Amino acid sequence: MKDKKHIISMLVEDQPGVMTRIAGLFSRRGFNIDTLTVGKTTKKGVSKMVIAVIGDDNVLEQVEKQVNKLIDTIKVMEMPEGKSVIRELCLIKVSIANKKQKDEVMKYTEIYKTKIVDITQKFISMELIGTPAKIDAFIDLMKQFGIKEVSRTGATAISRG
Amino acid sequence: MNGAKAIVETFIKHGVDVTFGFPGGSVIPLFDAYLDYKGKIRNVLVRHEQGAAHAAEGYARASGKPGVCIATSGPGACNLVTGIMDAYMDSTPIVAFGGQVPTGLIGNDAFQESDMMGITLPITKHNFQVRDANQMAPIMMKAFKIATEGRPGPVYIDLPKDTQVNEVTEPIPEEVKIAGFQPTLVPNPMPIKRAAEAIANAEKPLFLIGQGVVLANASEELRELVELVKIPVTTTYMAKGAFDEYNDLSLGSVGMHGRKIANYATVNTDLLITIGCRFSDRITGNLKTYAEKAKVIHADIDPAEIGKNVRVDIPIVGDAKNVIKALIAQLKGMKVEEKKKWTDRIKKFKACCDECVKVQKGKRIHPRDVMYALNDVLKPDDIVVTGVGQHQMFAGHFLKMRKPRKFITSGGAGTMGFGFPGAIGAKVAMPDSNVFLVDGDGSFQMTIQELGTVKEAGIKVIPIIMNNSYLGMVRQWLELFFDKRYSQVNLGESPDFVKVAEAYGLKGIRVTKSEGLVPALKEAVKNDVTTVIDVCIEEESNILPMLPPGGHVKDAFGGCMAEAGKFFEGE
Numbered sequence: 001m002k003d004k005k006h007i008i009s010m011l012v013e014d015q016p017g018v019m020t021r022i023a024g025l026f027s028r029r030g031f032n033i034d035t036l037t038v039g040k041t042t043k044k045g046v047s048k049m050v051i052a053v054i055g056d057d058n059v060l061e062q063v064e065k066q067v068n069k070l071i072d073t074i075k076v077m078e079m080p081e082g083k084s085v086i087r088e089l090c091l092i093k094v095s096i097a098n099k100k101q102k103d104e105v106m107k108y109t110e111i112y113k114t115k116i117v118d119i120t121q122k123f124i125s126m127e128l129i130g131t132p133a134k135i136d137a138f139i140d141l142m143k144q145f146g147i148k149e150v151s152r153t154g155a156t157a158i159s160r161g
Numbered sequence: 162m163n164g165a166k167a168i169v170e171t172f173i174k175h176g177v178d179v180t181f182g183f184p185g186g187s188v189i190p191l192f193d194a195y196l197d198y199k200g201k202i203r204n205v206l207v208r209h210e211q212g213a214a215h216a217a218e219g220y221a222r223a224s225g226k227p228g229v230c231i232a233t234s235g236p237g238a239c240n241l242v243t244g245i246m247d248a249y250m251d252s253t254p255i256v257a258f259g260g261q262v263p264t265g266l267i268g269n270d271a272f273q274e275s276d277m278m279g280i281t282l283p284i285t286k287h288n289f290q291v292r293d294a295n296q297m298a299p300i301m302m303k304a305f306k307i308a309t310e311g312r313p314g315p316v317y318i319d320l321p322k323d324t325q326v327n328e329v330t331e332p333i334p335e336e337v338k339i340a341g342f343q344p345t346l347v348p349n350p351m352p353i354k355r356a357a358e359a360i361a362n363a364e365k366p367l368f369l370i371g372q373g374v375v376l377a378n379a380s381e382e383l384r385e386l387v388e389l390v391k392i393p394v395t396t397t398y399m400a401k402g403a404f405d406e407y408n409d410l411s412l413g414s415v416g417m418h419g420r421k422i423a424n425y426a427t428v429n430t431d432l433l434i435t436i437g438c439r440f441s442d443r444i445t446g447n448l449k450t451y452a453e454k455a456k457v458i459h460a461d462i463d464p465a466e467i468g469k470n471v472r473v474d475i476p477i478v479g480d481a482k483n484v485i486k487a488l489i490a491q492l493k494g495m496k497v498e499e500k501k502k503w504t505d506r507i508k509k510f511k512a513c514c515d516e517c518v519k520v521q522k523g524k525r526i527h528p529r530d531v532m533y534a535l536n537d538v539l540k541p542d543d544i545v546v547t548g549v550g551q552h553q554m555f556a557g558h559f560l561k562m563r564k565p566r567k568f569i570t571s572g573g574a575g576t577m578g579f580g581f582p583g584a585i586g587a588k589v590a591m592p593d594s595n596v597f598l599v600d601g602d603g604s605f606q607m608t609i610q611e612l613g614t615v616k617e618a619g620i621k622v623i624p625i626i627m628n629n630s631y632l633g634m635v636r637q638w639l640e641l642f643f644d645k646r647y648s649q650v651n652l653g654e655s656p657d658f659v660k661v662a663e664a665y666g667l668k669g670i671r672v673t674k675s676e677g678l679v680p681a682l683k684e685a686v687k688n689d690v691t692t693v694i695d696v697c698i699e700e701e702s703n704i705l706p707m708l709p710p711g712g713h714v715k716d717a718f719g720g721c722m723a724e725a726g727k728f729f730e731g732e
Contacts, residue, residue: 013341017278028283058468065465071287071307074341 005034005132006060007052007079007086007157013072014040014047021070022049031055031063035088035132035154046074050156052132079157086157090135091117093125095146105145112138123148164294165194165325167333168258169202171301177229179589181205181213181220181582185233186273187260190325192231205589205618208610210237212582214244215608217255219586222569223544225378227254227308228586234260235273238319239280243576245315246284250573251399252376254313256304257281263323264292277319286314294327302337311344312463313376344462348479348487356434356458356475357491363432363456365503366392369415369444372399372572373437373461375565377481380404383436386489391499393507395423397438398553399572402562410504412511413561416444417708418554421721422514424708425728426507427452428715436460437481440470441573442711450713460484510729519721523699526675528552528627531696532559534678535597535625538686543595544569544587546622548580548604551633554704556599567594578607584622585611595686598624602655603632612665615691623685625694629702630655637703641719662693669693 012018019038026033034052041048053063060078068076079086096102105124109116112134118125128138132155139150162170168191172180182204184192195202207213210232217228232241238259248255262271281288287307289300304316360366374383380403387394387410394404395415404411413420415427427433433455438444440459445451448470459467460477467476477484520527532555539545541563547553547570562568569587571579584598605626615622627633636650659669667690670681678696685692705720715726723730 017282020279021282024282062465062469069463069465071339071342 003054003056005052005054006063007050007084007155008063008067008076009048009050009079009157010067010076011041011074012047012049013074014045015072018047018072021072022051022067025066025070026053029062029066031059035152037154037156039156050079050154052155077159079159083161084157084159086131086155087129088132088135088155089153090128090139091125091151092128092139092142093118093123093148093150094142095122095148096124101145105142108138108141114138162329163190163194163325164291164297164327164329165190166197167294167297167329168301168325169194169198171298172229173198173201175305176226177202179203179205179220180229180231181207181216181586182231182258183207183210183213183233183237185237185260187234187262187322188231188258188320188325190322191258191260191320204231205585205614205620207582208613209608210240211243211578212585212608212611212614214241214255214257215247215576215579215582216586216589217257218244218248218251218253218579219546219569219583220590221248221254221586222583223566223587224590225566226590227256227305229256229258231258232260233273234262234277235275237273238277239275242280242284243578245281245317247571247574247576247579248315249284249286251571252313252372253315254308255315256301256308257315257317259317259319261290261319261321264321265323267321277317281317284315285317288317288319290319291321291324294324294329295331297324297329298333299337302334303339306337306339307342311342311346345464345478346462346480346483348460348477348484350487352475352477353484353487353491356477357488357495359432359456359458359475360390360392360434360488360492361495361497364500365430366390366432366434366500367426367430368392368394369427369433369435369438370394370396370400370403371436371438372397372403373481374403374485375400375437377437377462378565379482379485380565382482382485382489386485386492389489389492390497391504392434393426393504395419395426397441397444397572398557398568398570400437400565401557401560401568403565405563406561407563409508412507414557417446417710418558418704420514420558421706421717421728422507422511424714424717425510425732428454430455432456432458434458436484437462439466445471446708446710446712446714510732513729517721523702525697525699526672526678528555528698528702528704529559530675531599531625531627531678531698532556534675534682535599536561537679538682539597540595542591542593543567543597544584544591545597545599546570546580546584546587547598548600549575549577550601550604551637551702551704552599552601552604552627554634555627558704577604580604581608581611581622581624584624585615585620588620588622596622598622600624600626601633602626602628602630602658603652605658609661612662612667612691616665616667621689621691623682623692623694625682625696626658627698628655628658628695629698629700631700636701640701640703658693658695662691667691667693669695671695671697673697
């Protein structure tokens with residue numbers, strides 16, 4: 001079976017040590033976390049965690065079952081690509097050597113609908129929200145200018161419909 | 162009421178009247194509270210915290226009730242770790258308490274502080290740190306629920322000293338809810354129907370019974386199911402006795418050192434009906450070739466076990482008792498013919514297995530003779546606890562148990578030193594049963610200090626030391642797989658175990674000839690104190706045949722194998 005990226009969304013008790021439990025489980029069972037995000041929900045004491053994990057379908061099944069066994073886990077859902085909205089936020093700082101480069105970067109920001117959050121004579125910092133693949137592509141594109149710094153949040157997701 | 166008293170009150174509420182523990186600075190308030198509840202709670206004072214954890218396991222395994230062990234912070238709690246890990250591997254319901262430095266000092270590297278939450282995290286079903294005396298009772302209620310419900314397991318509770326001393330000011334709730342803990346107990350009817358149909362259609366079905374059946378107290382239901390469908394039964398070591406091993410359809414234990422007939426049946430079955438077994442590598446060998454001719458039904462209370470190791474055709478999630486009841490109900494309404502051809506063949510080969518005398522006799526006692534002698538003496542309610550090693554495999558292979566919870570062994574973890582404290586816990590749980598400990602001289606010496614515990618607490622167990630001055634199982638592997646290059650397996654001259662027992666104020670008997678075994682066992686049963694039986698066994702006997710680790714079950718070798726790859730003449 002082929003390895004691919006799976007997105008798992010889970011509701012967990014907002015307890016001290018929850019992150020350690022999840023991270024510990026992944027390392028102990030040899031699962032590979034690609035990204036992990038966590039945030040509050042509308043319900044007090046409940047957090048939502050979204051984990052991107054790399055592996056085949058068997059790995060995904062085991063991840064879901066093992067995570068479900070944790071007492072602090074309330075609910076686990078797989079977020080298949082077609083049935084979910086998956087987004088990531090990326091902050092990226094790019095060097096600009098001259099005006100020509102600056103104009104070029106500005107052109108790309110329009111195409112990718114990124115937002116400029118800081119600009120100096122030497123650097124442009126941008127904010128981009130999109131699918132992880134879109135962000136990958138944008139970062140790739142910026143490499144020609146010289147990337148000074150990148151900060152990505154990892155994927156978060158919500159189901160469609 | 163302070164936190165410490167809240168602990169004892171909660172014990173009493175959960176039917177806990179005995180704990181196993183060892184004191185220290187951080188649990189002084191807790192043991193102080195014991196003095197105010199005399200007659201309602203007692204602590205068995207062990208000689209080492211590892212003994213407390215294993216005793217709690219032995220207690221839980223023999224009684225079905227959760228076992229409780231207590232240690233102080235830092236080194237005390239760390240000494241519980243082996244037992245907690247053992248309980249995790251064998252799904253044993255224990256609640257382990259460790260003291261902790263006062264909440265204000267946590268993180269300061271205070272005296273005897275250790276991060277027990279971090280240390281116990283991967284080896285517990287769950288762990289808690291109490292941070293306020295008001296949380297004490299609710300956390301304990303959750304802990305007992307988690308330890309015992311669904312697939313059982315150990316729960317660790319970290320007890321900062323101030324939470325034991327501070328007053329409880331809020332009312333204690335009647336019940337606690339845990340949103341993320343709702344085990345599936347009742348199986349879905351669809352797979353039950355499919356399983357019943359598969360059983361009706363199979364030609365060579367086989368039951369593979371694991372400890373899940375013991376944990377669910379489902380032996381009676383299993384007996385009824387087997388009577389109904391007349392299908393042979395093999396069990397794991399963990400489930401030994403879940404089905405009466407004197408029954409015609411019992412094939413005994415399966416796996417690396419299991420009965421030849423059980424492994425033969427596994428290789429040849431066309432339907433493996435697995436209930437409450439997690440398919441450990443000691444059962445399956447190579448997963449690719451395991452039960453390759455068979456359709457696999459796998460019922461387990463833990464969905465994560467299904468499909469983890471072995472491919473499954475019919476998965477069933479549920480408590481073993483409910484699963485078996487549902488199968489009985491389904492099968493009663495169907496016409497299921499006895500698979501006479503298969504069962505006749507199995508019974509024929511089983512008879513050769515029982516009569517097999519292929520054992521290399523030497524000058525000293527062969528381990529098998531010890532098991533035969535013990536079989537003669539054992540009453541149905543007697544309990545056998547084992548250490549870990551060759552003696553354990555001889556016990557699992559040759560002993561015949563009639564009832565569940567009577568054979569207690571460290572299975573998944575294989576913890577040397579489990580036996581003696583495990584036996585102490587079992588005896589405390591079942592004071593009216595004789596508790597025999599089948600141990601090795603290596604294993605026994607790992608927790609030998611508990612001789613002081615049995616003496617002082619007046620607990621009578623019967624340790625049988627299979628003494629060959631070797632770490633026998635490793636020696637066997639070195640003989641078989643490392644050209645007899647013996648490294649670090651010879652213990653040299655053993656201490657005089659009879660004198661050691663006597664030094665503790667106990668009794669000891671040495672047995673050097675097979676004829677002396679039964680009389681020694683009978684004498685030990687009659688004695689009113691723990692009587693250590695030191696049995697001088699063959700130095701280099703092997704437990705054979707065995708399955709090659711990671712190999713095909715049919716490649717069992719050695720001992721009475723007809724030839725390599727062939728279990729019986731004329732199969």
